[in-house]
Amino acid sequence: MSEGRTTTVSVIKADIGSLAGHHRVHPDTILAASRVLAEAKRKGVIKSFYVTNAGDDLQLIMTHFKGVDNPEIHELAWTAFREATKVAKDLGLYAAGQDLLSDAFSGNIRGLGPGVAEMEFVERPSEPIVVFMADKTEPGAFNLPLYKIFADPFNTAGLVIDPRLHDGFIFEVLDVFEGKAVELRAPEEIYDLLALIGTPSRYVVKRVYRKSDREIAAVVSSERLSLIAGRYVGKDDPVMIVRAQSGFPAVGEVLEPFAFPHLVAGWMRGSHHGPLMPVGLKDSKVSRFDGPPRVIALGFQVKNGELIGPADLFDDPAFDEARRQAQMIADYIRRHGPFMPHRLGPEEMEYTTLPEVLKRLKDRFKPVEMGYKPKVKHESGEAADVD
Ligand SMILES: O=C(COP(=O)(O)O)[C@@H](O)[C@H](O)[C@H](O)COP(=O)(O)O
Numbered sequence: 475m476s477e478g479r480t481t482t483v484s485v486i487k488a489d490i491g492s493l494a495g496h497h498r499v500h501p502d503t504i505l506a507a508s509r510v511l512a513e514a515k516r517k518g519v520i521k522s523f524y525v526t527n528a529g530d531d532l533q534l535i536m537t538h539f540k541g542v543d544n545p546e547i548h549e550l551a552w553t554a555f556r557e558a559t560k561v562a563k564d565l566g567l568y569a570a571g572q573d574l575l576s577d578a579f580s581g582n583i584r585g586l587g588p589g590v591a592e593m594e595f596v597e598r599p600s601e602p603i604v605v606f607m608a609d610k611t612e613p614g615a616f617n618l619p620l621y622k623i624f625a626d627p628f629n630t631a632g633l634v635i636d637p638r639l640h641d642g643f644i645f646e647v648l649d650v651f652e653g654k655a656v657e658l659r660a661p662e663e664i665y666d667l668l669a670l671i672g673t674p675s676r677y678v679v680k681r682v683y684r685k686s687d688r689e690i691a692a693v694v695s696s697e698r699l700s701l702i703a704g705r706y707v708g709k710d711d712p713v714m715i716v717r718a719q720s721g722f723p724a725v726g727e728v729l730e731p732f733a734f735p736h737l738v739a740g741w742m743r744g745s746h747h748g749p750l751m752p753v754g755l756k757d758s759k760v761s762r763f764d765g766p767p768r769v770i771a772l773g774f775q776v777k778n779g780e781l782i783g784p785a786d787l788f789d790d791p792a793f794d795e796a797r798r799q800a801q802m803i804a805d806y807i808r809r810h811g812p813f814m815p816h817r818l819g820p821e822e823m824e825y826t827t828l829p830e831v832l833k834r835l836k837d838r839f840k841p842v843e844m845g846y847k848p849k850v851k852h853e854s855g856e857a858a859d860v861d
Pocket residue numbers: 489495496530569572609610707708709710711740741742743744763764
C-alpha cells in the first residue's frame with residue numbers, strides 16, 4: 475500500500491425480498507436503504523453512496539475513510555438492510571429478509587448472510603473503478619473473467635504492451651469449503667492457478683494484487699450462503715470491484731471477458747448451469763427460468779472519497795451479440811431439462827433441496843447381482859466395500 479490517506483470502497487449486498495418472486499428489487503426498498511445511507515452521509519460516517527439492484531439483490535455501494543471490515547460501516551449496511559426488509563414485509567414482497575440469516579448484528583456483517591467486497595487504496599489522481607453485480611449465480615462466476623482480465627494477454631493487451639502491467643498479478647484464491655487461501659502468481663503459475671479456479675464452486679478468486687507493488691486491483695464477495703446457513707437459501711449473487719486504467723487493465727479490458735457469456739452455476743433454484751448475460755441497469759431483473767443469470771457493470775470515478783457516476787457500462791450495443799449468444803445458449807441448454815450438465819452435479823446439488831427428495835427413495839433400492847463388488851463413497855470421499 476502506498477503512503478497517504480486511504481479511501482475505502484465497500485460494496486455490500488443482500489436479497490431482502492423482491493417483487494414478483496425473485497425477479498427484481500422493489501423501488502421502495504431502494505428508497506428505504508437510501509434514507510439510512512443519506513443520514514449516515516450527513517453525519518459523516520460515509521463520504522458518498524449509490525444504491526441500486528442486481529435482479530432481486532439490493533446493492534449498497536459506499537465510500538468512506540474507515541478501512542475494510544469496519545464495524546460502523548458493516549452495522550450501517552445491516553441497518554439499511556433491516557429497514558428495507560421492514561418495507562419488504564409491509565409490501566408483502568417475496569422472501570422478505572431472505573439473506574439476513576441472523577437476528578442480531580455482532581460487529582461484522584460477514585457470516586450473517588450479506589455479500590461483501592471492500593477495497594482500500596490511496597487514490598490516484600484519477601481513480602476509475604468498475605463495480606460488477608450478478609444475480610442467480612455464485613462468487614466463482616467471476617473466476618473466468620478475472621483470469622482473462624489479469625492473466626490472459628489475448629484479453630488484456632496491456633499485459634504485453636504496458637510496462638506497468640507487464641510483471642503480472644497475484645491471485646488470492648480461497649477454498650470456500652476448507653476456509654483456506656493460497657496466493658498464486660501470474661504469469662509464472664497460471665497452470666496451478668487454473669488447476670484450482672477451474673472448480674469455481676470450491677475455489678474462488680478473492681483478491682487480485684498488482685505484482686510490482688502489491689496494489690489491490692480487484693476484490694470479490696466470496697460468501698457462500700449455503701455454507702453459512704447449512705441449507706439452500708437462494709444463490710450468493712456475488713459482487714466484484716475492479717480498479718482500471720493507468721497501471722491497471724483499461725476499462726475496455728476489464729469488460730472484454732463478458733463479451734463471452736460463459737456458463738455459470740445458479741439460475742433456477744440455484745441448481746442449473748446457464749450463460750452469464752451482461753445487461754444494462756434497465757434489464758437488471760430475471761425472468762426466463764428465473765434467469766438467465768445476469769451481471770451489470772457500473773463505472774465510477776472516485777475523487778477525494780466521492781463516487782462520481784455511475785456509467786452503465788453494459789448498456790451498449792457492443793454487448794448485444796453477447797446477449798444474443800446468451801439467449802442461444804439458454805435455449806440450447808434448457809432443452810436438457812432436468813439432466814446434467816444443465817442441472818448441476820451431485821456434489822453441488824447437496825446444497826439444494828434435492829437430497830430431501832432422494833431421501834424418500836433410499837429405502838426402495840434393493841441389492842442386485844452386479845458381477846463385481848460395488849463400492850460406495852463415504853462422506854470422507856474414500857471408496858469402501860459394500861457390506
Ligand atoms: O434461485 C432462485 C432465487 O435465488 P436468489 O433469491 O436470487 O438468490 C430462484 O430460482 C428460486 O430458487 C426459485 O424461484 C424457487 O423459489 P422458492 O419458491 O423456493 O422461494
